[in-house]
Amino acid sequence: MTEASAVGSLPGEDVARAMRVVRELYDDKGIPYLPELPDRGPGADLIGRTAALLVELPVDLQPSGWRLTDAPGRDVVRAGGFLRHDLDELAEVYDGYSGPLKLQVCGPWTLAATLALPRGERAVTDPGATRDLIQSLAAGVGEHVGIVRRLVPGAEIVLQWDEPALPAVLAGRLPTASGFGRVRAVEPITVRDGLATVTESVAGQVDSQVLHCCAPDVPVPLVRQLDGLQLGVDVSLLKASQWDGVAELVESGRRLWAGIVPTGSSARHPREHTEPFLDRWRRVGLEARLLDSVVVTPACGLAGASPGAALAIQQLTVQAADLLTGAASD
Template identity: 45%
Template sequence: MSETTDAAAADTAAETREPEPGDRATGLGSWPGTDQREAARTVVGEVPGLPYVPELPARGVGADVIGRAAGMLVDIAVEVWPSGYRVVRRPGGDHRRAQELLARDVDALDEALGEAGATPPAVKCQVAGPWTLAAGVELHSGHRVLTDRGAVAEFAASLAEGLREHVARIARRTGAPVVVQFDEPTLPAVLAGTLTTPSGYGTVGAVPGAEARSLLADAVAGARAAGAAAVTLHCCHPTPPLALLGATGADALAVDLGALGGADAPGEVLDALGEVWEAGTELWLGIVPSTDPTSRPELEGLARPALDLADRLGFDRARLADRAVVTPACGLAGATPAWARRATATTVELARAFADPPEGW
């Protein structure tokens, strides 16, 4: 279908789907395989309350988290070198491929929503955050963009402009509010100064926390200016900088609760989670395995870390239904297609259970 046809269809599309208890569930982005249409149909079918543009990194160059974000950049071109993504003078085949793959992914989501016959309460897109992007792309010199603060600022501004176009396209095609999720898996290494230089013998200097927070806050504000209905910061690292992330003004933080230690996490982690939640920021709790488990887990066993967290922090468990969203622990690219589907369905089951707890919970 053409974009013109889709836009016209959006004007006369089905009514917005009524909210349901299981709507507070979603995925974090990546998906196994290479069939974007099948992935989109599954996502729309399994998480109709907050479906998202699936990412299929198995397709190769331009389909991974860095390549997709690089393809959004405006007036900055990136191509693949033996060492990774690198800034070049003019867009080439790699850059165009990333843009085409992303466009196809939006097409696939739009088509899947059309087949479902209802506009969801919101849809979500994911993009690498400014620090992860700056750490994952090289300058002409071969050094990371991260080593040049002026270049970091240029990349952040270019990403914000590209995101504006991307959000507008998704909103126009789907007719739904758009939630933006910034992925920052590399942020802890950026703050710790553990990323290597091109020689492999040195490391890039640590970025001060205040500087990291300021750029992320700008990214959050930029996403809202681009039309985002809400902004989530995602870091599934075992030691995410929770206080820093919580100070950016984001609407939600997405974490791998198991990697943090759940209710048995260190005191400083629990304190940070409690402060973020108390301040009104949503917690997106990764509590469903993102890769195939050895045996199918029971629903109560999956829910237990979240229930215990609420208890440990002194919150009523009803907060899990009102101020939390259930997700897989991280992206699902490493799962089998069968488990990706099962894990996604399980997030909805858990969200329903938090809204209406079974007897004995």
């Protein structure tokens, strides 16, 4: 059966309400998730939320963004408070729950590309700092997953690593702190090893892991090199050559988290989004039965949508998953 889910971010500030809506939408119909509500302010965003998980690597928030520092700043302390509150709500909303539950964290390379060193340059420019960051992230995420497992014992944990900056890291497209140059590209083998470090560190604690990237030029071959790692993408951004790699990934038994529904969709029927996807699926030679390995999602996060639009987009993903389930049996 094709399932539905979402990327993770939603509009609003009421996390308890957001969780109840998510559970109602996806319980028995897909994969519910711990929502992120960045409207609450600094620390509720992807970077601040993940920075609060780092072990022995304090950060603070400057006008220029998040920065590694000697002591935790008030914004990362607030981020930790947001997360603890969210986990308390999670325990209540998912009391007695049994089934898949998705958690989202920032991946190591987007984190290294975004966090600044004390002197102002991106952490990714310093190999030693990047290694420390990766190790700290692995430890912190492991602790986070352990807490969720205790709070929701029946959960089958899906861990999503958000890596929107990964293509820019690989291609050397990140601007320097001054804005006048570009950060040197990181070698693919180094990127692969960093991803392997974090995914292998939690492999025994989670049921599955997915790398999500809704930017162009997703490095599909690199994802295929990481044992068991699933892929989440905005399918509208995939090039023909990338589809070949996606087909190999699916045929190897991994799931594709397909961002089929645009975040600004005004479709009257989910068929407007499933038919182009099915056309590409067939053209690349994938069998209809393999649609059971697809999880339908919005193309990217929904924090920028209105609450009503975010709900409508997610409802479209559930309906689209139903259509693909039917297509799988044709």
